[in-house]
Every structure is written in C-alpha cells, then in structure tokens.
Amino acid sequence: MLLLLDEFPKLGSLPFLENAMGEMAGYGITAHLICQSFNDVFSKYGDKTPLFDNMHITATFATSEPTSIEKVTRRAGKALEMRESYSDPRSLFGRAHRSTSQSEQQRYILSEEDVRGLDDRKQFLFVNNTKPILADKIRYYEEPFFKARTGDYFHGVPAAYEQRPGAADLPGPASIDWRGVRAVCAPPEPFAGVRVPKPRYSGADGPAEVPGAPEAVLAADYLTMAPVAALRADDDDGSL
Template sequence: IADLIDGARPISLYLVIPPSDISRTKPLIRLVLNQIGRRLTERLDQSPTSRRHQLLLMLDEFPALGRLDFFETSLAFMAGYGIRAFLIAQSLNQIEKAYGEHNAILDNCHVRVAFATNDERTAKRISDALGTATEQRAMRNYAGHRLAPWLAHVMVSRQETARALLTPGEVMQLPATEELVLISGLAPIRATKLRYFEDRNFSRRVAPAPKLADGLYADRPVARSNDWGQFARLPDARLVRAEDLTGVDEDGGPQQQRLPGLANDATPRVGDADRAVQTALEDDDNVAADARAMEQARGLTPAARGYGLNEGSHGDLIPGLGS
C-alpha cells in the first residue's frame, strides 16, 4: 500500500468489480479502501509534496459500497497527506441512503460537478447551491382618456428583484452537452462538456490498452517480507494420514472418509452392538424387528457401546478399551 505514494515508479491500482458481484465482494472492497485510507494517513509530513507521488482515489458509484465511517471523516484531512478523492454518484438520494441525511460528504468536496438530473430533490439542492442573481424589472403605466389623440400621462417604474441563477426545472432541462461546476470561493461555472475521444488534443494522449503477457511482468516490484509470514503454521503431522492425501480410489469414485486409526480392510467383530445394527437394517415395516432392535440397544452396557465404536487395527479411539 505504501508504494502508491512512496514507490520508485508511479503505480495505478484498479479494483474492477462486475455489477453482479458487488453485493458479494462489498466487504472485501470496503476492507481494502479502509486499509488504504488508514495506512497512508499514519505519518504527516511537513508538506504534501515531500512524498514522491500524489494519490487520486477515483470511486465510481461509491454509495454502492455502503457506509464507510473512516472514509467519511478522513475526507477532511486526506488532502494534507497528498491524497484526493474523486467521488461519483447518480444522485444525492444514493448518498443519503448510505450515509444518512446529515452527512459530511458534500461538505468536504472542494469541487462539485453536476449534470442534468431526474430527481427533484437533487435539482433543488443544485439550484440553491448556485445562488441568486439580481434582476431588474420595468413597469409602464399609461393614464388618460381612451379617445384622446395622445395619452396624458406615462409612468415607468423599475425595481430589482432576486432570481435563482437556475431554477430546479432549468437544472433538470440542462442539455446533454453542458455541465455545472461549483468551486469553493468562486462563482459557479456553466461549462460545455469536453469529451476526450472527440477532441484530437486529448485523443492523441490516450495510451493504448496494455497487452498482458505470460509470466512475470517487467515492472513487477520486488517481493518483500510481510509482518504475517512468521506466523504461518503448518498442519500437525499427526493429523495427516496417507488415506487423507488420496483424493479418489482406483475405480475413480470418491473415497469414503475414515476415522483416524481405522484400517482399510478392518473386519468388524460380531457382538451385541453389531447384532443390534444388523437387526435395525431389516424391513422398515417389520414392527417386531424394530421392537427387538430397541430392546437389544437398551440392554447394551456403556462398555459394550464403547467397544463397538473402538473397532480397528489400533483401537485408539477410546484409549484403554479393548486392550
């Protein structure tokens, strides 16, 4: 994670999640973003430019990840660590659904870009953010006899009134080629969208998609030790048996799981417990057989039951029994 801002070369990290897997991978993405935010804000340098690289977090459809408490509070001080966030949402309703009505997401955004919206609440919020302008209105009043060759009195009055720069209806009717840019401390800007794929000055600067090659990449960073490598534990050798390592039998079918210590060709001993099991395997509709099985099972002593469970070549399921 530290290589994002302190690496020898600039690094781009892409986390692309298909829409069908958002709900399933949401906890993992939330954990990654939370770890990045906490790891890169541990040490405050004298100047954000003292770090090798500046970091831009571009989160498309970020309300779909749910509420990120640390991310909401860290937006206020991430700029001091050389980190900026580019958040994209469809409407304010998505943000309020994830972070509540009184959230600090928009309060910590220095630049806000808005397009034509279909939501009335979002349009009204944008209209209020644009502010008002002073509009001058003139009124003329005519006085005199209607049959006179000219009117005796003409009165003109002018007054200044406040009007919204854009009403909510005008915000919803913005053309597809225009956008609104709101910057803290500056007047709002009504700009024309610049599509990079339509402008030759930008289309020439777009790099082609990289071609993935087999094997290791040339710019792959050197592997480093981690803090958790020394805590790796191997399974206990006493719990690993040869039969557990075999996946299938010779005939291709799945191998039945056996208890540890039970031989492959162990021949069960015929006893009271075996007779009870054999009786229970008789016809289900035979009421007399069921009654005999219950009587024999109740007549078994705990030692007999334990002896029946302790079959095998080693007899180590219940130590000390059957030896």
C-alpha cells in the same frame, strides 16, 4: 494520492471516510467521489452529511431527480436583477395616468429547466471561490491523446470475451466469478506460467474432490485466454 471511488454509496455508510474528509488534504490525499444523485448519498449518510461541505469542486450533469435539481440550483446561487412594475389605475371618469416603478429582485441563476435540459456534452462545475462554470465534457474516447493509447473500443471492435449459451443468464449467483465467459480466440503465445493441480483419483468412484481444483483449471484458462474446451457447459459443478 488520488482516492477514486466510483459509485461509492454502493459501499454503504463509511463513517471513517465521512470523518476524515476534512483532514485528507493535510496528508496529501485527494478524494474523487462519484455518485448517481444526491439522494443516493443521503440514503446512506443522511441528509445532514458533511461530505458535500468538504468538496472543493463539484461536477453535475443533467438530471430529472427533483432533489438533485434543487441542490444544483441552490448551489449555483442567486443574482439581482431590475424588474419594472406598472400600475394602470382606473378612475370614475375614465382611464388615469399609468405609473412605472423599478425594483431589485432576486432570482436563481439556474432554473429547473436549465438543469433538466442540460446538453449531454455540457456540465456544471462548482468550484469554491469561483462563479458557477458551464463547461464542455471531455470524452476520453474522442480525444486524440487517449485514442492513440486505448484504441476505439466503442465502434466496431470485437469484444474480448463472450458468454457461453450453457452458462448465460442462469438464476442465482454464480459459484465462480469468471464462469460464463470464455475467450473468443487464443493469443499467439499463451501464458504458460500457470500450474494446474492434477486431481487425485480414488478407485472406481471417479475423481476425488480436490478443493480449489475446478477453480484452478478455470483460472488457467482465464489467464491464458484460451477456449475452455475441457469443461462441459451443462456441468453445474465444474468438474472435469
């Protein structure tokens, strides 16, 4: 089973996840955690978190955040290289003989500029028991296998929904999650399985309050993907 958590630091600190990372593989669970930077994780779990210790594969991309750059360069490790040094002493009577010496020096495989200036189509892969890998990104919307199944949603295809001017960019949280969007056009055969409860009337005061009735109406319009013609855009409480 794959446990995929995109932007998982936004969920806050999850102690049970932090403690179970080392035991998940024994139960057939593979965790795929996605975050923006190392600091994004440290802000919720602290800089001593063992989350990264249990990662078999780590994929990183270009970044300008100093902490992430340092972590990537350190994870890539160091290499030995031979360096020459020259000595050109001067004597009282003129120039003396130059001497040359060689020595082994350690340096980081990746420099800060290598991480900061990484090409947008490249990524670094760090796999346990394997040297660092410079790999090509796989963009699913450019692969023929996936394009044949998903369509090209990035170049010229109209959006399925659009915002209504009367409900767009209103201050404060929306009372209804799907309010502010409507279908561009209705499908040929609207879904007819949604039953919308009819509001009960109480005398001359208008419709009585039925808990959940406006939400049910909006849910029906959302599921059928039909234009919301019965709702007024300037009506804040969503009543009919």
